[in-house]
Amino acid sequence: MKARLLLEDGTLFEGTAFGSEGRSAGEVVFNTGITGYQEVLSDPSYCGQIVTMTYPLIGNYGVNRDDFEAIRPWVSGFVVRKHENTPSNWRALSNVDQLLKQYGIPGISGIDTRMLTRKLRQHGTMKGLLTTGAETLPELHEQLGVTRLARDHVARVSTPHIYRSPGAKERIVVVDFGVKLGMVRELTSRGCDVVVVPHNATAEQIRSFAPDGVLLSNGPGDPQDVPYAVETIRALLGEVPLFGICLGHQLFALACGADTGKLAFGHRGANHPVKELATGRCIITSQNHGYTVIEDTIASTELEVTYINNNDGTVEGLRHKYAPAFSVQFHPEAAPGPYDSNLLFDQFLELIHQFQSGRAAGQRFAAPAKITETPVTPPAPAAASAPREGELVYAQK
């Protein structure tokens, strides 16, 4: 069956349908991960987005029981170069086609995903319409034109009920703005008593669980569409240690008086280099975000920047100078991606212990500023020398 993807700028891609039949609109974004499509499909932060993978072969290891980041896939549509429907992996229980069919999500394969990605890089992310129907082109244009993308994604993906994963150690309340299960796994694997509460839980409700710490989760959409969460975070700041991840980081920044804005095409992939300012070291991180904390708005707050993105210099981490609270834009739980920053979960627990023992009372809290230990001295710049014969010379722009 034929499928088509129409972008806001008028570009039409024609390919082969997989997954569900039907029509779906969303913000078209690209992810550069080579593996990890099952985690991408089920990461609630992709709610409302049509995701294209830049890696050309998707589906070859199927869909398994363990790699879900939520109980269902949340993408609005899935776009790939080649879709492999016969997986080869001992863990595979199903395939991408079946998974998408089960949840009414359309997919398109056989299109030039390099061209699509270049368009998104040049123009920024765009609204798109993915259809397996027989609409005429003018009809498709009209439908795309009148489609207003929803903004209430957090309310859609968050848990409607409180749930708990019992543990004997620190009680962590996770505010679920669209939490990836990887974050809950990281806490439970450290023995924490994890209570997950809905996105609109009030400070009062959160306090009623007597938390040792509060984790502000990732989640879809624009942080400015969740003002009630900003209020809640403001109320808890200084009272209980806070750790914000991705949307949680952006909401923490808003609560502290900084501002957020939209990146042209965002960061989505498993190999984003991030510089740890305290040591100068580079860590490789998993990322999925379209919004960012605007650096210029931080100076007037009580926040300081701990990490920046090596590719575009944007803010990747913050800590509060006086309250036990810090946040990162990237994903220390990986899923999918590298574990370079996984220690941040241990540092969160360490911060909780410091806060509780009162050692830092009245002083600046030792909210973590670094994961790695050794400061890096950059090598002295090499003296300029004329290229030797036969040496490759790169053109300087």
Ligand SMILES: NC(=O)CC[C@H](N)C(=O)O
């Ligand atoms: N993974 C996330 O939490 C994403 C945060 C936010 N929705 C963004 O796109 O920037």
